[in-house]
Amino acid sequence: MADKVETESRKLLGRLRRAMAEDSEGQERLNKIVELIAGSMQTEVCSIYLFRDPETLELCATEGLAAEAVHQTRMRLGEGLVGRVAKTRRVVNAADAPAERGFRYMPETGEERYSSFCGIPIQRLGDTLGVLVVQSKEARGFTMDEVYALEVVAMVLAEMAELGAFIGEGAALSARHQQPVMFRGTVAQEGASAGKVFLHEPRVVVTNPISDDPETEKERLREAIESLRMSVDEMLTDQTTVSIEQKKVFEAYRMFANSKSWMRRMEADVDNGLSAEAAVEKEQSLARTRLNQSGDAYLRERLNDLDDLSNRLLRILTGQGSETGAEMPDNPILVARNIGPGELLDYGKSLRGIVLEEGSVGSHATIVARAWAIPLVINAKGITTEALNGDPILVDGEQGVVHLRPDDTVQSAFSDKLAMQTRAQERYSSIREEPATTRDDVRIGLFMNAGLMADLPSLKGSGAEGVGLFRTELQFLIRNQMPRRAELSALYARVMASADGKRVCFRTLDIGSDKVLPYMKPNEEPNPAMGWRAIRVGLDKPGILRMQLQALIRAADGKPLSVMFPFVTLRSEFRAAKAELNKVLAREQRLGNPLPSKLEVGAMLETPSLGFAPESFFEEVDFISVGGNDLKQFFYAADRENELVRKRYDTLNVGFLNYLKMVVGRCEAAGTPISFCGEDAGRPIEALCFAAIGFRSLSMRPASIGPVKHLLRQVNLAEASAVIDEAMKSGAQSVREAVTDWVSTRL
Numbered sequence: 001m002a003d004k005v006e007t008e009s010r011k012l013l014g015r016l017r018r019a020m021a022e023d024s025e026g027q028e029r030l031n032k033i034v035e036l037i038a039g040s041m042q043t044e045v046c047s048i049y050l051f052r053d054p055e056t057l058e059l060c061a062t063e064g065l066a067a068e069a070v071h072q073t074r075m076r077l078g079e080g081l082v083g084r085v086a087k088t089r090r091v092v093n094a095a096d097a098p099a100e101r102g103f104r105y106m107p108e109t110g111e112e113r114y115s116s117f118c119g120i121p122i123q124r125l126g127d128t129l130g131v132l133v134v135q136s137k138e139a140r141g142f143t144m145d146e147v148y149a150l151e152v153v154a155m156v157l158a159e160m161a162e163l164g165a166f167i168g169e170g171a172a173l174s175a176r177h178q179q180p181v182m183f184r185g186t187v188a189q190e191g192a193s194a195g196k197v198f199l200h201e202p203r204v205v206v207t208n209p210i211s212d213d214p215e216t217e218k219e220r221l222r223e224a225i226e227s228l229r230m231s232v233d234e235m236l237t238d239q240t241t242v243s244i245e246q247k248k249v250f251e252a253y254r255m256f257a258n259s260k261s262w263m264r265r266m267e268a269d270v271d272n273g274l275s276a277e278a279a280v281e282k283e284q285s286l287a288r289t290r291l292n293q294s295g296d297a298y299l300r301e302r303l304n305d306l307d308d309l310s311n312r313l314l315r316i317l318t319g320q321g322s323e324t325g326a327e328m329p330d331n332p333i334l335v336a337r338n339i340g341p342g343e344l345l346d347y348g349k350s351l352r353g354i355v356l357e358e359g360s361v362g363s364h365a366t367i368v369a370r371a372w373a374i375p376l377v378i379n380a381k382g383i384t385t386e387a388l389n390g391d392p393i394l395v396d397g398e399q400g401v402v403h404l405r406p407d408d409t410v411q412s413a414f415s416d417k418l419a420m421q422t423r424a425q426e427r428y429s430s431i432r433e434e435p436a437t438t439r440d441d442v443r444i445g446l447f448m449n450a451g452l453m454a455d456l457p458s459l460k461g462s463g464a465e466g467v468g469l470f471r472t473e474l475q476f477l478i479r480n481q482m483p484r485r486a487e488l489s490a491l492y493a494r495v496m497a498s499a500d501g502k503r504v505c506f507r508t509l510d511i512g513s514d515k516v517l518p519y520m521k522p523n524e525e526p527n528p529a530m531g532w533r534a535i536r537v538g539l540d541k542p543g544i545l546r547m548q549l550q551a552l553i554r555a556a557d558g559k560p561l562s563v564m565f566p567f568v569t570l571r572s573e574f575r576a577a578k579a580e581l582n583k584v585l586a587r588e589q590r591l592g593n594p595l596p597s598k599l600e601v602g603a604m605l606e607t608p609s610l611g612f613a614p615e616s617f618f619e620e621v622d623f624i625s626v627g628g629n630d631l632k633q634f635f636y637a638a639d640r641e642n643e644l645v646r647k648r649y650d651t652l653n654v655g656f657l658n659y660l661k662m663v664v665g666r667c668e669a670a671g672t673p674i675s676f677c678g679e680d681a682g683r684p685i686e687a688l689c690f691a692a693i694g695f696r697s698l699s700m701r702p703a704s705i706g707p708v709k710h711l712l713r714q715v716n717l718a719e720a721s722a723v724i725d726e727a728m729k730s731g732a733q734s735v736r737e738a739v740t741d742w743v744s745t746r747l
């Protein structure tokens with residue numbers, strides 16, 4: 001870097017800072033800034049284009065082009081050289097601009113006289129805000145040093161825009177993070193809710209992007225890096241919490257934290273006039289741009305690491321967002337890139353809605369949100385960069401649409417939606433005490449899924465006949481150490497007491513796959529969903545299984561008890577698990593503790609193989625519960641968490657229904673009750689089909705009981721079976737269309 005440019009750049013930033021400090025309107029500031037940059041870069045033209053809306057750029061200030069063009073000249077994203085810079089987020093540096101691909105002549109600006117063009121994206125953390133352009137008559141390419149200096153200026157402009165420095169009356173500039181924005185995502189949990197944004201990871205705000213004391217800033221940077229290195233080392237040596245996967249990530253972190261080139265780049269940014277935090281953010285922005293453009297999965301992961309590390313560094317430098325974070329607003333709507341089930345449980349039921357940039361319908365975080373009936377939209381791309389803590393937000397979990405900072409029209413249309421939702425709830429509550437009996441008098445038992453003490457009040461509210469699936473692992477996930485037997489026993493006793501004699505079916509610990517206990521060192525596995533999980537862990541670590549079974553028996557305290565084992569694949573696994581249970585029973589008896597007056601021991605059918613188990617298996621189990629979420633992913637070989645493949649395969653596909661029919665038939669022959677407890681049981685059309693093929697018991701999230709019961713009470717099950725049979729005979733791939741059409745004539 002030539003000294004001259006360095007000092008010029010710093011001088012320019014110093015002037016910019018003074019311009020910013022002046023008490024002036026946004027437009028005045030912008031005018032001053034373009035004048036300063038043109039002067040400093042010795043170019044005839046300097047212009048700033050900002051986004052008017054996500055597709056349109058607007059000339060917002062210029063030195064050198066026709067003044068009348070300001071706020072008149074607009075171009076679409078990708079249009080002309082300016083549009084290209086914004087779209088590709090790359091610098092365009094052309095000595096002969098009119099000869100460049102995509103050059104667009106704009107007569108109102110009088111720009112034909114300028115031959116060289118250098119356009120720099122104004123961006124902040126992967127979010128493009130506009131384009132900074134310099135042009136000159138002389139046909140020359142700008143040097144690397146000049147481009148670099150302009151990048152530093154663009155970075156400062158981005159920070160200023162973020163801080164709202166260019167908003168003002170008459171300026172008509174797009175105020176960042178103030179405009180209404182709509183996001184289209186995927187529905188993961190239905191329902192509508194209105195509230196305020198609560199960011200899982202709040203953005204760090206850099207309030208001092210410029211500094212004229214590079215030595216002090218470099219010292220701050222070095223100190224921050226040092227403390228970052230130390231914290232990464234601590235994470236690495238903390239054997240109790242670090243899994244092998246995490247270790248790999250932390251090792252990558254350490255590599256970056258020690259990276260000389262990263263440090264050198266940031267120091268050079270500081271030499272050019274940026275503050276330490278602005279330098280971190282500049283490099284982070286560049287990395288994000290590369291991340292968004294890279295198709296290489298490995299590189300994306302590494303860049304993701306760098307992104308995370310930069311955030312940590314920014315928190316150290318600014319002292320923001322450490323530990324506790326922002327306070328939860330009223331009606332909080334959680335906005336996050338992604339979230340695990342444990343973290344979601346930490347936030348608790350007070351959330352009104354959840355919006356994720358990533359996420360998947362089959363994940364356990366989604367299951368938690370569904371269990372709590374919290375509207376959830378996933379795949380809402382870009383929301384974490386746009387949303388600010390406290391922003392008004394509407395989540396439409398029917399359409400998969402999210403309105404951030406909605407205008408009045410959207411707001412009032414949404415109020416109608418909320419009112420409709422309340423009316424539907426009222427309709428369902430009127431049948432709460434009624435049984436789910438079809439027109440032809442077939443009674444279907446509707447149970448609810450639960451996992452926390454806090455779920456139990458829904459037993460009354462939903463009209464469920466009992467708890468068909470109690471996911472015991474949720475209790476393990478919300479703690480930071482393995483719960484003790486006495487604690488568990490007390491908890492299970494409270495669950496049974498609040499069920500007030502209704503049946504609660506406890507599933508033993510189902511960990512592994514995406515349910516990772518923070519205090520248990522997981523195995524490194526290439527494919528955890530098909531790995532060491534659920535009953536496999538229970539049988540290999542019988543101590544934990546026995547401890548849990550003992551807690552359950554003690555909690556039952558002589559009353560009836562229902563237990564089922566998750567993810568049973570072979571008869572031998574069921575037998576081995578039952579043998580553990582028998583050992584525990586014998587021990588309890590020896591100790592003189594009361595045994596359950598009635599003990600039902602079931603298996604979850606979650607892998608296709610169990611449906612083909614020997615006859616004796618169906619005779620030995622007291623009941624079977626179909627875990628459709630897992631069963632479907634193995635039946636179709638389609639990861640339940642992978643949105644790319646999950647949706648391709650319909651539950652009502654003839655092959656899957658025939659398989660379920662076969663299993664129901666085997667249970668009937670053995671006189672073994674069977675129920676369905678996967679998420680599909682809570683979808684009215686699916687629930688109807690399950691009932692039509694012979695299921696007499698369904699377990700679902702509490703909020704689904706009303707809609708499912710409402711439909712079942714309207715239909716004649718024998719007719720529904722005939723519709724399914726006919727659709728199957730007709731050669732249809734799925735019976736969905738035939739059943740949906742038939743249902744629409746009944747309601």
Ligand code: PEP
Pocket residue numbers: 367469471510606626627628629630631677678679
């Ligand atoms: C299932 O797989 O359908 C099930 C109920 O268990 P989980 O979703 O907890 O894996």
Ligand code: MG
Pocket residue numbers: 606627629630
């Ligand atoms: Mg399962």
